[in-house]
Amino acid sequence: MASNNRDPFLGSAGVGDSPFERHARRIGNMVVDLMDYSGRIGEDRAHARSGPIIAELEARLNASEAGAAWARADVSQAKTDADVRIAQYTSDLETRNAQMVKTVAETVERLKRDAAARVAAAETHAQDCINETRYETDSQIRQLSRDLDRHVDMLGLARKHTGWVAHKLLRLLIELKEKKRFPNNELLVHCLNEMFEELAEFRNDCDVFLVNGLVDDGEPDQLGASTSGLGQLEQGHTDVSPPTKRASDCEGQAGHGGKVSEQSSGGDGRAEHTLYNPRTVDGVLIWEIGSLDSKSEKR
Numbered sequence: 001m002a003s004n005n006r007d008p009f010l011g012s013a014g015v016g017d018s019p020f021e022r023h024a025r026r027i028g029n030m031v032v033d034l035m036d037y038s039g040r041i042g043e044d045r046a047h048a049r050s051g052p053i054i055a056e057l058e059a060r061l062n063a064s065e066a067g068a069a070w071a072r073a074d075v076s077q078a079k080t081d082a083d084v085r086i087a088q089y090t091s092d093l094e095t096r097n098a099q100m101v102k103t104v105a106e107t108v109e110r111l112k113r114d115a116a117a118r119v120a121a122a123e124t125h126a127q128d129c130i131n132e133t134r135y136e137t138d139s140q141i142r143q144l145s146r147d148l149d150r151h152v153d154m155l156g157l158a159r160k161h162t163g164w165v166a167h168k169l170l171r172l173l174i175e176l177k178e179k180k181r182f183p184n185n186e187l188l189v190h191c192l193n194e195m196f197e198e199l200a201e202f203r204n205d206c207d208v209f210l211v212n213g214l215v216d217d218g219e220p221d222q223l224g225a226s227t228s229g230l231g232q233l234e235q236g237h238t239d240v241s242p243p244t245k246r247a248s249d250c251e252g253q254a255g256h257g258g259k260v261s262e263q264s265s266g267g268d269g270r271a272e273h274t275l276y277n278p279r280t281v282d283g284v285l286i287w288e289i290g291s292l293d294s295k296s297e298k299r
Contacts, residue, residue: 162203165199166203169192
């Protein structure tokens with residue numbers, strides 16, 4: 001390095017150099033040496049100053065590398081732990097899902113069984129209620145039918161007795177008209193006429209009541225006609241109605257001063273009166289037509 005610095009300033013040394021030149025070269029060499037020494041001193045100082053910093057930086061770098069390695073190890077451990085936890089959580093989740101699916105399936109099956117049992121119980125209860133209601137309704141219908149038959153029988157019996165009373169009153173009226181009993185008793189005749197009219201009206205009401213099938217206020221008969229009592233009474237009504245009308249006609253004639261169904265038997269001069277005798281044949285009330293001889297019958 002010194003030889004390189006000498007050449008530009010002093011040139012090459014020759015034989016005929018003067019002392020001044022030699023001294024100048026010596027000074028130049030010293031300057032070069034001083035510069036080298038100064039450079040070495042600067043380097044040493046720089047090394048001395050930068051050594052601790054470099055050492056600290058190296059220590060920090062090593063610490064950073066150690067921290068990075070520890071962090072990498074932590075990251076790797078955390079990743080491993082996370083993978084393990086994820087796998088365990090996934091396994092637990094799959095297990096819970098399978099258990100939940102199984103529980104839901106069991107619950108659905110149980111609900112289906114319960115619903116089927118409840119539906120069957122409801123159907124059974126509904127059928128029992130329907131059967132019970134049907135039985136009660138049939139019982140009520142049978143009871144109403146029996147009550148209807150009983151009322152019809154009672155009405156027929158009342159009508160029968162009314163016919164008998166009307167017949168007896170008719171006989172009494174005929175005898176009064178012929179003055180066989182209670183002569184000149186006009187009040188009794190008038191009273192008997194009124195009673196006969198009321199009985200005839202009552203029997204006509206009974207006839208209408210029987211024909212309509214025991215229906216009130218024009219409502220249709222919901223239970224229908226009875227085959228046991230009502231049919232016979234309706235048949236009896238057809239047998240009884242003409243005598244009722246005939247008796248009313250007789251009463252009308254008696255009220256107007258005429259004779260009651262008088263028929264001449266020929267030249268013997270006897271007056272015959274038509275009478276209607278009720279009797280029962282197979283539960284049916286019928287009327288027999290008879291005759292009353294005013295001369296032969298004595299009361």
